[in-house]
Structure formats: C-alpha cells, structure tokens
Amino acid sequence: MMRGASADAYAAAAEVLPRTGDTGRVAQDLFGVADLVRSEPGLRRVATDASIDGKAKAELLRSVLADKVSSEALDVVTTAVSQRWSAGRDLADTLEQLGVVAAVRSTGSEAGRLEDELFAVGQLVQANPDLRDALSDPARSREDKAALINGLLGDKVLPATVTLVQQSLSGSHRTVTVALAAYQKIAADVRGQGVATVRVARPLADADRQRLAGALERSYGHQVHLNVVVDPEVIGGIRVEIGDDVIDGTVSSRLDEAARRLAG
Structure with missing residues (x-):
C-alpha cells in the first residue's frame, strides 16, 4: 500500500x-x-x-x-x-x-472470469511442485518461463490472464502465487468488491454460493468475490477468510475446540 x-x-x-x-x-x-x-x-x-x-x-x-x-x-x-x-x-x-x-x-464484462482464472492458476502452481520449481528457477530465463505459461494456458483463458501470469514472473513479488493473489485483489478493487477465500469439504452448490455471497455483502457493505477451495481437512462446515477476518464454522475446528475444553 x-x-x-x-x-x-x-x-x-x-x-x-x-x-x-x-x-x-x-x-x-x-x-x-x-x-x-x-x-x-x-x-x-x-x-x-x-x-x-x-x-x-x-x-x-x-x-x-x-x-x-x-x-x-x-x-x-x-x-x-x-x-x-x-x-x-x-x-x-x-x-x-x-x-x-x-x-x-x-476484459470488460468478463472481469469476474479474470479473477477466477487468476485464482485457479495460483492454485495450480501451489498444487504442482514441479511447475512451482520451474517458475521459480533462477537458471531459467524469463522468456523460457513465459513460453511454459503460454503452453500451459494457451487459449484456455482470457488474454488478460496470460498477460498477468506472465507479469507475475517479473520478480516484483516474493513468489508467483503471491503476485497472482495481489493481482486478483486489484481486480476485485476495480470492480468494487472484496475477496473471500472459502474452504469447504466439497464443492458449493450455486445456491449456497449465492447465499454466502449475499450474507458477506450484507456484513461488509460491498460485494465479495468468492474463491472456493475444496479442502479435505475441513471435514464439514465452512471456513471463510476475508481480509484479516476468519469465520470458522468447520467441523474440524469444533472438534479441536471440544478437545481443548476436555484437556482443560
């Protein structure tokens, strides 16, 4: 800032x-x-x-x-x-x-799609150690890394997504995933939105996404773009991270809390 x-x-x-x-x-x-x-x-x-x-x-x-x-x-x-x-x-x-x-x-009216694609690429890099190492390898030129990105994304995503993923290779941020997260936040700011990471045990149905987005909008006073992460450690329930706030309603967190109370 x-x-x-x-x-x-x-x-x-x-x-x-x-x-x-x-x-x-x-x-x-x-x-x-x-x-x-x-x-x-x-x-x-x-x-x-x-x-x-x-x-x-x-x-x-x-x-x-x-x-x-x-x-x-x-x-x-x-x-x-x-x-x-x-x-x-x-x-x-x-x-x-x-x-x-x-x-x-x-991207015009497809700015929401851009946010989703940036998040998806960030998740892809995080989940693939070989790809992550290739993009962070100082022995590989930036042009070589850009060619790797082009081959990976091709015409599957918006041109703006390719442009921003290639810019994430500039080294201006600590890692590619940090850069992509920063770019997604800027994209949300342009649209007058916030960004929330939602961790669930299984994919959210569209109706559930809409209800959650509506509840967060009422709470924070602006629209919120949801990044949904399916996390097997959640077991059940939902965990929402938005800015510095964490709303944890997962089964695993309730079990942990119960265990602490028994231990106390």
Missing part, C-alpha cells in the same frame, strides 16, 4: 489511466516500463529524485520511451515521474499496479 507522497503520486497517475480503448496494450506497456525502471538504477534514481523538476523528468522519460509505448501509457508514465515519491521503488510498483488495473479494464 502506498503511503504519503507516493499515495498522492499513485492517485495522480491513476487519473490519466484510460478506462476504454486498447487498455490491454496499455497494460503491457506499463509492465514494460516498470521492468525498465527496476532494472536501471540510474533511471530510477533520476525519475524519483525530488530535487529535479517534475517537468524535466517527464520530458526525459518521454524522450526515452518515444515510439516505444502507446501515447496513453506514456501519459501515465510522465504523469507519474513528475510527482514526488516517498521511496524509489514505489514508482515501478505504481506502474505495475496501474498495468494490472488496465488489464482488468481490458
């Missing part, structure tokens, strides 16, 4: 991020600039140096990126670098986050 001057800078850059048009291209351009800023310490220092006039920094980036990115992405970048930043790394993080927002906007 951005703080202080960086939060204001993020807000200023977000104001010029397009809501329509080729936002998928804008997303890829912003990811590319974020990678460039992270990989070039000299450029990062100049772009975030508060002693340099904001207009001068904007012109520098405009000259560096001319004809390399879309005009819409360039407007976002030059607006961002003309601001003050609390920390040097916040500029690249902001460009990446705004790239995610642009990718979400590119």
Whole structure:
C-alpha cells in the first residue's frame, strides 16, 4: 500500500489511466516500463529524485520511451515521474499496479472470469511442485518461463490472464502465487468488491454460493468475490477468510475446540 507522497503520486497517475480503448496494450506497456525502471538504477534514481523538476523528468522519460509505448501509457508514465515519491521503488510498483488495473479494464464484462482464472492458476502452481520449481528457477530465463505459461494456458483463458501470469514472473513479488493473489485483489478493487477465500469439504452448490455471497455483502457493505477451495481437512462446515477476518464454522475446528475444553 502506498503511503504519503507516493499515495498522492499513485492517485495522480491513476487519473490519466484510460478506462476504454486498447487498455490491454496499455497494460503491457506499463509492465514494460516498470521492468525498465527496476532494472536501471540510474533511471530510477533520476525519475524519483525530488530535487529535479517534475517537468524535466517527464520530458526525459518521454524522450526515452518515444515510439516505444502507446501515447496513453506514456501519459501515465510522465504523469507519474513528475510527482514526488516517498521511496524509489514505489514508482515501478505504481506502474505495475496501474498495468494490472488496465488489464482488468481490458476484459470488460468478463472481469469476474479474470479473477477466477487468476485464482485457479495460483492454485495450480501451489498444487504442482514441479511447475512451482520451474517458475521459480533462477537458471531459467524469463522468456523460457513465459513460453511454459503460454503452453500451459494457451487459449484456455482470457488474454488478460496470460498477460498477468506472465507479469507475475517479473520478480516484483516474493513468489508467483503471491503476485497472482495481489493481482486478483486489484481486480476485485476495480470492480468494487472484496475477496473471500472459502474452504469447504466439497464443492458449493450455486445456491449456497449465492447465499454466502449475499450474507458477506450484507456484513461488509460491498460485494465479495468468492474463491472456493475444496479442502479435505475441513471435514464439514465452512471456513471463510476475508481480509484479516476468519469465520470458522468447520467441523474440524469444533472438534479441536471440544478437545481443548476436555484437556482443560
């Protein structure tokens, strides 16, 4: 989460991020600039140096990126670098986050599907040690990992999903799964929703999903996107994790509580 001057800078850059048009291209351009800023310490220092006039920094980036990115992405970048930043790394993080927002906007009415696909890919990576190791292997190039992702996902998912999974390989987050979870949260924020992880012993029926989503919406005052995880350790009942809150109504938790009371 951005703080202080960086939060204001993020807000200023977000104001010029397009809501329509080729936002998928804008997303890829912003990811590319974020990678460039992270990989070039000299450029990062100049772009975030508060002693340099904001207009001068904007012109520098405009000259560096001319004809390399879309005009819409360039407007976002030059607006961002003309601001003050609390920390040097916040500029690249902001460009990446705004790239995610642009990718979400590119899906239009299918943003909910994007959230589901990001969650599903994250679960797939977690459940497959070989895949997880391949994506985290420092000896493999990012291009090689991207090719692996393309072969795995192909045309089975939205183009925005492929774009975001490939961006998760950038190393800006601790792991690919952490990155995908962060991207899904941004997607939910774009849609004005929260995200809840629901752990159950067996898949939820559609009617049960709707009832649970409705109950959480009434409790939290906004819509909630459900990530449903079938977990055999649950035994029965349901466990809901939303933000820092945990609602545990599982059989296993009640058995554990009963055992503690007997032991006490």
